[in-house]
Amino acid sequence: MGTNTIRAVKGMRDLLPFETTLWNRVEAQAREVFRVYGYGEIRTPLVEETQLFARGVGAETDIVSKEMYTFDDHGDSLTLRPEATASVVRAYIEHSLSRNPGLTKLYYIGPMFRRERPQKGRYRQFFQIGAEAIGSDSPAVDAEIIEMLWDFLGRVKLDPMPEILLNSLGDGACRPQFLEALKSALTGVKDRMCSDCQRRAETNPLRVLDCKVPADQEIIEGLPKITEFLCEPCRDHYARVQEYLTMRHIPFTPTPRMVRGLDYYTRTTFEFVHGSLGAQNSVLGGGRYDGLAETIGGPRAPGIGFSIGEDRLINLLGEAPAARPDIYMVWLDPESQKCAISMAADLRARGVVVEVPPEARKMGKLMEQASKLSARFALIIGETERVSARYTLKDMSTGAQETLSVDELTKRFS
């Protein structure tokens, strides 16, 4: 690798064929699950007005305050989307989707951008598969969306399945009271906590609950819990989400200490965590955002959604078997090449994976290539085959050969 070689920019990577087969499989599975749950695909722009994220996601969040790719476009401040929920809700408002009958259920698959220091399972361009159900605040919607995720992860055969952490963050009526209680409790104990927590106590008290420093755990145990402060409607909502999940036999762990990094979350929040992901153990996260639409200037539109870290999910799934040709065309002279080309066209039209070598080579080399590419069969086409109109099909794993007419051959592979 020379010094002047141009390489992919930091935190962004190429996905090569041996990886994309698995990516495509996962995405196809996601689309199928979304389809049967009644979700339609939405494709929003990768670039939005910076204000959308500043107001939607929250100006004080880490994402907005220090991780966005923002640039000036002839006087307009634009940014590469760091997440998709704000865009989807923006589109929901812009196109008056609330006029459609029933819930608006949308899904998306695509790249997001955050300028963070890369590490395992964290990239500056990363992919998310997500969905949003907008237009209802019913707890049944919360449970169904989690069911859909559980269904999806089962279908892609994630093993073991992740742990579902569940919490409620309350709403505008009760969360402020909890925050007050938390802040006043912290003033008494923060001096005995780690330096990060002392800082968080000021900037983002909720995050203190999420601290992993062992020495702080006992103190955190003694802090107020959000669930003790939920107002009646929020308490009821949370209880019913749990009932609906239990009814569906979906295991979950109520986790009052789990908080989320985006400002728009209200009530239900959840996170699916997996042990073998390193420090970035969250495979997906989501929650309810009953106030988001209003925050970005629309009508009230309660909603709930999630986003799956596709890079992380893929990480957990291992590797897909390599693609291999069904037939490698071993042609031996120019006339046979023509023959190989036209037979390949017929076979490919039937979905058979056919490889036609581009240049004339010795038969031994061609067989060697067929073998190296793990072709299932080699089809030998030479003068002998042409004059008899019967072609030699060799099974590469057993070495058995047989001669077939074109008709027999197509029948064999249809």
Place this chain on the structure above:
RNA sequence: GUGGGCGUAGCUCAGCUGGUAGAGCUCCGGAUUGUGGUUCCGGCUGUCGCGGGUUCAAAUCCCGUCGCCCACCCCA
């Protein structure tokens, strides 16, 4: 933004206390001008990340820098 580890061939890596670069795999060719996977023979590829310093001499020691990885912060 902060900390730690690591940068030698396409890949995995060796190279001890400084003497100016190697192995395996891959790739290409031949043994084998109509038969591969085994075997044998031959061959290609490196500014030893980059820059500077010490030295008669640096892949090796020192400084700086860049990159990658992991962790922190935070999060998908």
